[in-house]
Amino acid sequence: MAVKLYSFWRSLATYRVRIAMALKGVVPDEIVTIDLTKGDQHGDAYAAVNPMHALPALVDGDGPPLVQSLAIIEYLDETRPQPPLLPAAPRGRARVRSLALMVAADAHPLMVPRVREYLENELGIPEADRTQWCRHWVRTALVALETRLAGESETGRFCHGDTVTLADICLVSQVAGAGFYEVDTTSFPTVRRIAEACSAVEAFATAHPLRQPGAPGAA
Amino acid sequence: MAVKLYSFWRSLATYRVRIAMALKGVVPDEIVTIDLTKGDQHGDAYAAVNPMHALPALVDGDGPPLVQSLAIIEYLDETRPQPPLLPAAPRGRARVRSLALMVAADAHPLMVPRVREYLENELGIPEADRTQWCRHWVRTALVALETRLAGESETGRFCHGDTVTLADICLVSQVAGAGFYEVDTTSFPTVRRIAEACSAVEAFATAHPLRQPGAPGAA
Numbered sequence: 001m002a003v004k005l006y007s008f009w010r011s012l013a014t015y016r017v018r019i020a021m022a023l024k025g026v027v028p029d030e031i032v033t034i035d036l037t038k039g040d041q042h043g044d045a046y047a048a049v050n051p052m053h054a055l056p057a058l059v060d061g062d063g064p065p066l067v068q069s070l071a072i073i074e075y076l077d078e079t080r081p082q083p084p085l086l087p088a089a090p091r092g093r094a095r096v097r098s099l100a101l102m103v104a105a106d107a108h109p110l111m112v113p114r115v116r117e118y119l120e121n122e123l124g125i126p127e128a129d130r131t132q133w134c135r136h137w138v139r140t141a142l143v144a145l146e147t148r149l150a151g152e153s154e155t156g157r158f159c160h161g162d163t164v165t166l167a168d169i170c171l172v173s174q175v176a177g178a179g180f181y182e183v184d185t186t187s188f189p190t191v192r193r194i195a196e197a198c199s200a201v202e203a204f205a206t207a208h209p210l211r212q213p214g215a216p217g218a219a
Numbered sequence: 220m221a222v223k224l225y226s227f228w229r230s231l232a233t234y235r236v237r238i239a240m241a242l243k244g245v246v247p248d249e250i251v252t253i254d255l256t257k258g259d260q261h262g263d264a265y266a267a268v269n270p271m272h273a274l275p276a277l278v279d280g281d282g283p284p285l286v287q288s289l290a291i292i293e294y295l296d297e298t299r300p301q302p303p304l305l306p307a308a309p310r311g312r313a314r315v316r317s318l319a320l321m322v323a324a325d326a327h328p329l330m331v332p333r334v335r336e337y338l339e340n341e342l343g344i345p346e347a348d349r350t351q352w353c354r355h356w357v358r359t360a361l362v363a364l365e366t367r368l369a370g371e372s373e374t375g376r377f378c379h380g381d382t383v384t385l386a387d388i389c390l391v392s393q394v395a396g397a398g399f400y401e402v403d404t405t406s407f408p409t410v411r412r413i414a415e416a417c418s419a420v421e422a423f424a425t426a427h428p429l430r431q432p433g434a435p436g437a438a
Contacts, residue, residue, distance in 0.1 A: 051366035071316035090297040097290035105324035147270035
């Protein structure tokens with residue numbers, strides 16, 4: 001079955017899906033670039049794919065487009081079970097999902113293009129304050145992640161024990177966001193340690209935004 | 220095993236968990252009120268429960284607090300499988316989860332207290348514009364939900380076929396948010412029809428914010 005991914009190098013939600021695909025060994029047959037800096041996501045063509053005008057979207061075979069990064073990753077985990085991205089026990093699954101949602105629901109939606117555009121165009125917020133807005137929410141989530149990861153006994157080499165889970169995928173996207181907005185991460189040693197452990201895993205490295213077509217410095 | 224829920228009548232994320240608990244027949248042994256209007260969520264006591272300072276949190280027996288509404292609901296679904304809140308097939312599960320995330324990730328995090336407080340205190344946004352902000356994001360999600368629900372063949376009496384799923388729980392919380400911010404929902408007939416079908420289900424009715432202790436007009 002052909003796999004088609006709607007993607008943009010800088011989209012952190014797409015980055016999460018790319019990591020999951022790479023971990024599962026799913027190579028997309030087609031990558032459609034939706035240039036968020038040119039507003040491609042607002043066009044009629046993409047609206048038919050995702051009425052929320054957001055990346056990513058994944059077409060798996062003859063099915064309709066799948067949207068929402070966490071829903072896509074759970075789908076990949078259910079249809080390509082190896083390696084599993086969630087632990088087996090319900091409490092562990094709840095912990096991993098909650099760490100993931102701290103990034104994908106509580107933090108990231110506050111700094112996507114449509115929100116930055118509203119701050120600029122509807123509220124007239126200057127660029128410096130918009131950047132500060134993004135930094136604030138990046139930091140808020142990092143503080144909460146660090147508190148939990150440093151304090152909870154389930155934390156291991158990765159967020160949950162010694163194997164990669166959905167939580168690590170989201171943590172890494174959050175750290176990439178910190179990089180985009182030049183947020184200092186020295187106060188978050190556990191988050192940094194886990195992000196470094198992830199970057200040693202090939203699937204994380206190849207999925208990195210700066211290694212995608214169109215990224216500054218990419219081939 | 221004793222079940223303890225950290226709750227506030229107006230919290231839409233807690234509303235989602237209350238619906239799921241009611242559908243599963245899980246009656247909390249203890250409800251701890253965290254008054255968001257008094258800033259209880261910022262206190263040290265609650266920070267130890269959820270470092271993200273957000274509701275809800277659920278303690279199930281001797282386990283640590285579970286946080287993040289969608290992670291809690293998936294946990295309830297895995298530990299109390301009847302009635303199921305997700306369909307069996309991966310594509311259906313992905314569809315339901317993606318509809319849920321359009322509410323719980325793309326829309327709701329933009330209007331929680333910490334965001335409204337930042338708009339007011341850090342950016343000096345006047346009350347009228349803050350209300351407009353909330354209405355805009357409520358509407359944006361309703362437009363996308365209506366487009367998908369009206370256009371996709373899987374929609375039935377409820378969001379996905381004729382049984383209640385996680386998507387309905389989130390849709391109903393979104394419609395309640397529209398009520399809080401007085402957003403006109405007449406342009407969203409499919410959303411309204413499904414919300415009305417849900418309100419006929421006892422678990423949805425008893426879980427409604429306005430029927431909780433502390434709510435205006437509540438007993």
